[in-house]
Amino acid sequence: MSERYDHFIGGRYAAPVGDEYFESTNPATLEILYTAARGTSADIDAAVAAADRAFHDPRWRDLSPTRRGHLLRRLGDLVGQHAEELARLESEDNGKLLREMRGQLISLPEYLYYYAGLADKVQGSQVPTNSVQMLNYTQREALGVVGAITPWNSPLTLTTSKLAPALAAGNTLVIKPSEYTSRTVLRLAELAVEAGFPDGVINVVTGYGAEAGAPLVDHPGIAKISFTGSTATGSRIAASAAARFIGCTLELGGKSPNIVFGDANIPNAAMGVVAGIFAAAGQTCIAGSRVFAHRSIYDELLERVADRARSIVIGDPLLDETELGPLAFAAQRDKVGSYVELGVSEGATVLTGGKRPDVDLPGYFYAPTVLTGVDNTMRVTREEIFGPVAAIMPFDTEEEVLKLANDTDYGLAAGVWTQNLARAHRMSRQLEAGTIWVNTYRAMSPMSPRQGFKSSGVGIEHGLESMHEYTRLKSIWINTDEDPVADPFVMRG
Ligand code: NAD
Secondary structure: OOEEEOEEEOOEEEOOOOOOEEEEEOOOOOOEEEEEEOOOHHHHHHHHHHHHHHHHOHHHHOOOHHHHHHHHHHHHHHHHHOHHHHHHHHHHHHOOOHHHHHHHHHHHHHHHHHHHHHHHHOOOOEEOOOOOOEEEEEEEEEOOEEEEEOOOOOHHHHHHHHHHHHHHOOOEEEEEOOOOOOHHHHHHHHHHHHHOOOOOOEEEOOOOHHHHHHHHHHOOOOOEEEEEOOHHHHHHHHHHHHHHOOEEEEEOOOOOEEEEOOOOOHHHHHHHHHHHHHHHHHOOOOOOOEEEEEOOOHHHHHHHHHHHHHHOOEOOOOOOOOOEOOOOOHHHHHHHHHHHHHHHHOOOEEEEOOOOOOOOOOOOOOOOEEEEOOOOOOHHHHOOOOOOEEEEEEEOOHHHHHHHHHOOOEEOEEEEEOOOHHHHHHHHHHOOOOEEEEOOOOOOOOOOOEEOEEOOEEOEEOHHHHHHOOEEEEEEEEEOOOOOOOOOOOOOO
């Protein structure tokens, strides 16, 4: 009998109103890991009510900002103490390498510590105006109940990226994790109570997007939506938020270019290309899925990338020697497979991969794949595949590659490999993406703000800027003049 998880509402586990549960499967072994509550609008109502009560409760509302920071710091400590447990739970849930998850869990407390330090720095400013007798100042206020909706590829990190700044600024939360990875976010909510967060400050409703996510987005008690997921869902959420004039932060999909110039250090660039597209089996929003290689080094880069792709050790994500685990669920594996078939039907050549690898486990494995014979107009180079599929294309000039790199609906990230400093700056300035990496790929920090351009998102995550996304700015005018207030209808000469 597998474990059963309820929602986490008002500081404790709560059975779903509809009394229904759904199964969550290990994508490597296909065993059923647990069942989780199948949330509906009734559960969302209960969670929003609990979060709203907590927002107005003096135990949270009047808690000093420094103490809010203490709670976040304590949560960071607890996450660190439970790192191995959380890493394993998440690895079993979505097939990510345990090794990679251990790495993520080392940096996760840093997200909480960073925003713990910012909690008592949510400040406004005094504004000079042209009226000397007027004192004008601004203050930043918490918004209220924030709805956070997250995907399955890095549930803990992506949830913490929302939770930490939202709590630092004094909000409360209702979180709807992906239906593929419910467990670790529930565990995070439990740890938050252990850290001392008052009941109802963090609530989790599990379930499907249409049944639990949509009612959260549309709930009148929500002051803001913070979403990470696909561009299609993000667009629906933006429309709903716009209709009610509430803010939304959207971190969406990508089709990032990774550009290797002829003057680059080619072994380093090849590793950067491999890391960009094959790490986490390509299931990252920032995947460098469009690789542009200068024609002078195209063959060498291709050979290096393909060689490493062929030697990647695929298998059980819990083992230390494994370098690539399964895709997270069957539909994701099928999607990746059908994109590769589509690419071939459009004229692409599969240099390596393009099939299920030889693995002793029944899960959703897909071999690291390199496509050649592609150009920037094909669907495999325009649409997000979200799997280990690199499309490698040659280019001749900087001007040409800049145009190709920017010729995409997305604008999440871009990589540039060059030893020419001036070119590095030129490219960084002109690439239309929220994050640019030069001679590196996938670098990330809670301190560094990131934003998706174009269809990759709205708003900012990480950094001081992200905390401001969870506040509203109030402008306050104080008349310091003792003179009588002038009659507005008496014109002064
Ligand atoms: P998804 O949009 O299908 O689902 C994301 C979340 O939204 C899930 O919790 C899901 O249940 C919920 N959801 C689905 N439909 C909904 C609806 N109508 N209303 C409200 N909620 C709904 O995305 P996914 O497949 O889980 O995640 C993969 C996507 O996430 C990729 O496109 C990837 O690029 C993107 N992503 C972006 C970032 C980033 O920071 N930009 C990070 C990771 C993943």
